[in-house]
Amino acid sequence: MAGILRKIITLSNQYIEYVVAFTVIAVIGIIIIPMPAPLLDLLLVFNITLSVIMFLLTLFTKNVLEFSTFPTLLLITTMLRLSLNISSTRLILSEGYAGQVIDAFANFVTGNNYIVGAVIFIIIVIVQMIVVTSGASRVSEVSARFTLDAMPGKQMAIDADLNSGTITEAIAKKRRQDLQREASFYGAMDGASKFVKGDAIASIIITLINLVGGILIYGVQSGIGVVEALNVFGKLTIGDGLVSQIPSLLISVASGILVTRSDDGLDFGTSVVGELFGVSKAIMVAAVILLLIALVPAFPTLPFLIVALILGGLGYLLMENEKNENELAMTKVESQKETSNSGEREENIATYQVEPISLEIGYGLISLVDEGNDDNLINHITAIRRQCASEMGIMVNPIRIRDNLQLGPNEYTIKIKGNKVAGGELYTQRYLIIDPGNSDFELDGIPTKEPSFGLDALWIEEANREKADLKGYTIVEPVTVLVTHLKEVIKKNSAELLGRQEVKQLLEGIKERYNVVVDELIPDILSLGEVQKVLQNLLKENVPIYDLVTILEALADNGMMTKDIEVLTEQVRYTLRRTIVKNYLNRDGVLMVMTVHPDLEELIGNNIQKSMSGSIPVLQPDIIHKVFDNINHSINSLMINGIEPIILTSPKIRIAFRNLISFTFPNVPVLSLHEIPNDIEIEAVGQVEKL
Structure with missing residues (x-):
């Protein structure tokens, strides 16, 4: 017997969608097909049972999403009641009898006085329409409005938890879906409540038709007295109305309970008893x-x-x-006081640690993180993290986004380890236009500087976008401006974002396939911190570290001979020479460089000293000033001709020369002859002199 039941359950699960479809069609078919009294009794009992189950489910659910199909069920049950009401009307008017259920309700409630039953029926209808249904509809409308208004803030909270690592991406996705389902539920309930109102009105009309039609049919056609006909059809009419309205009242009360519930994680009974x-x-x-x-x-x-x-x-x-x-x-508390206090201190310390990187926005930019928009900031940040991994070889920590009321409505701030490193201003209803060749814009707008590269720009309105396109300006959307700025900040500060924990994650990521080189290098040859410093030195000069295996092999080859981080970095750079040089070649594959005058090279090489910040040449201030002026003049000349400035030095002074100019010319790469592959053609287009 148990095996047969299991088979039946399995089959029902497989074909449940077909069963439901046929059931809904059958509900509509009841209106057309005449129903015999015994079958009508069975369906009326089923209707009452269904309403009782729905009512009880609302008492045991912990939040509205556990019964998210309620609005649709409300419509289907309403159609079922109306269909049964029509079928019972057909039986009452044609046979003067509508089954045992309606007869039992008529005799039990009305007794010998159908006027009492009519009054009870009217009271039930009034309570349902004016009190329960109207209240539930209003609560659904207000709840839907407040849920929609609160969605951006709730989505930002979810994204903040995701970026901080408190929750996983799967949990964040589920919470976003639940948030959207909740808003849809309240909107659907607001509409579904209108069906219940219409059902109550239709029940009144059908009741009147039963009463008047029965008296006319049996009083006029059959010759029965009006009083006798009224006595018979009055009871049947009231019984029919009560049979349909009691389930309707139960479902209306259930809808009111469901939409007025607060999401406290408890069922209705537990909440009421606990609070009352x-x-x-x-x-x-x-x-x-x-x-x-x-x-x-x-x-x-x-x-x-x-x-x-x-x-x-x-x-x-x-x-x-x-x-x-x-x-x-x-x-x-007394028995665990010391342990609790120490644990609390540790928890507080962990709680208030700053994020490696975070983004704070004004309230006017909250729309940029709206999950309903496919082009939202969250998706762009996810893409940025992937790009940084593929272009630079680093895994950027989750970027926490939070609103900051201390900022202006259109302002944003990028922070690294709690300190502001960049910021800007966006206008979500405008577009940024850039003209690389000329800053004299011919359109009206708000003048500004493009935050990533410092170019002159203009914020224009939507109406001027087509004109800007015709004039050949570069048009950038607000979210793209912010994303580009964020990416440049990450690239510029990638060395600072690469801590020991991040290096350990990188090593663990390749250890499964390249465990030999990792186990050989760390900790026998170099420590994790020494490897981190080498990787940071590479990132400071925009050298990607995505070929981590080659970097580790170079460190393993040279780490036994020296522990000098600068020397190890130069050895790694030599190993990565093709990766370094390929980004600086022109279209013809030629490396165009500025060389350093031999006298200046000799002067720098003879005056190199070690310091806390690395090797640096100790020169007279006037000489440094002349060198910087000469570099600045050469850079300007090259950029006018569309040539990217690159300085080529001897291996002996490369580190010291780079450290010397890094603060004044941070974006000028310094290469050594040692790093240029033999098959790369070099063309000298300038020279750095001391004058």
């Missing part, structure tokens, strides 16, 4: 008040006295329970 009878003081005060009312001569003493005694006993039990819980809590 959870405060002993309130229960005791209520007991005293009822006891005083019982002593008033005009009021019945016994009912008030009984309830007062029950509440008093309940309040006393609650007070004793609270006292025991407080004693247990105090004992637990």
Whole structure:
């Protein structure tokens, strides 16, 4: 028997969608096909059962998403009631009998007075339409509005948790889906409540048709007296109305309970009992008040006295329970005080650690993180992290986005380890136009500087976008401006973002395939910190580290001979020479460089000293000033001709010369002859002199 049941359940699960489809079609078919009284009885019982189940489910659900199909079920059950109402009307008017269920309701509720039944029917309809359905519809409307208004803030909170590592991407995706489902649920409930109102009105009309039509048919055609016909059809009509309206009332109350629930993670019964009878003081005060009312001569003493005694006993039990819980809590706190305090200190320290990188935005830019927009900031940041991994070889930590009311509405700030490193201003309803060749714009707008590269730019309105396109300006959307700026900040500060933890993650990522070189290098030859410093030195000069295996092999080959980080970095650069040079070749594959005058090379080479910041030449200030002026003049000349400035030195002075000019000319690469492959053609287009 159990095996047969399992097979039936399995088959029903496989074909459930077809069963539901045929059931919905059958609900519509009931309107057309005449139903015999026994089958109508069965369907009426099914309707009552379904309404009871839906009512109970709303009491046991912990949040609205556990019963998200309720609005659709509300429509289907409404159609089922109307179909059954039409079928019962057909039986009442044609046969004067509509089955045992309707007859039982008519005799039980109305007794010998159908007017009483009519009054009860009207009261039920009024309660359902004016009180329950109208209230539930209004709550659904307001809830949907507030849910939609709160969506950007809730989405930002989810994204902040994701970027901080508190939740996984799968959990964040589920929370976003739940947020959208919740808004859709309240919107659907607002519309579904209108069906219940229409159902109540239709029930009144059908009831009147039953009453008037039955009297006319049997009073005029069959010759039965009007009073006798009214007595028969009055009871049947009221019974039919009650059979349809009681399930409707149950579902209406269920909808009201569902939309007014607060999402506290508990079912309705647990929440009500815990909150209504959870405060002993309130229960005791209520007991005293009822006891005083019982002593008033005009009021019945016994009912008030009984309830007062029950509440008093309940309040006393609650007070004793609270006292025991407080004693247990105090004992637990005292026994674990030292451990708890130390743990709390550790937790506080971890909680207030700054993020490696974060983005703060003004309230006017919150729309950029809207999940409903495919071109939102979150998707762009995810793409940035992938690009940084593929272009530079580093895994950027999750970028936390938070709103900052201290910023202007259109401002944003990029922070690294809690310190502001960049910022800017965006206009979400405008577009940024850039003209690399001329800053004299012929359009109206807000003048600004493109934040990534410092070019003159203009914020224009949507109406001027077509004109800007015709004039050949580069048009950039606000989110692209922010994303480009963020990417450049990450590239510029990539060395600072690469900590020991990040290096360990990189090594673990390749260890499965290249465990030999990793195990040989760390910790026998170099420590994790020494490897980190070499990688940071490479990133400082925009050398990608995505060929990590080659870097580690070079360190393993040279790490036994020296522990000097600068020397190790130069050895790695030599190994990566093709990777370094390929980004600086022109279209013809030629490396166009500025060379350093031999006298200046000799002067620098004879005056190199080690310092905390690395090797640096100790020269007279006037000589440094002349060298910088000469470099600046050469760079300007090359850029006018569209040539990227690159300085080529001997291997002996490359590090020192790079350290010398890095603060004044941070974007000028310095290469050594040692790093140029033999098959690369070199063309000298300038020379750095001391003058």
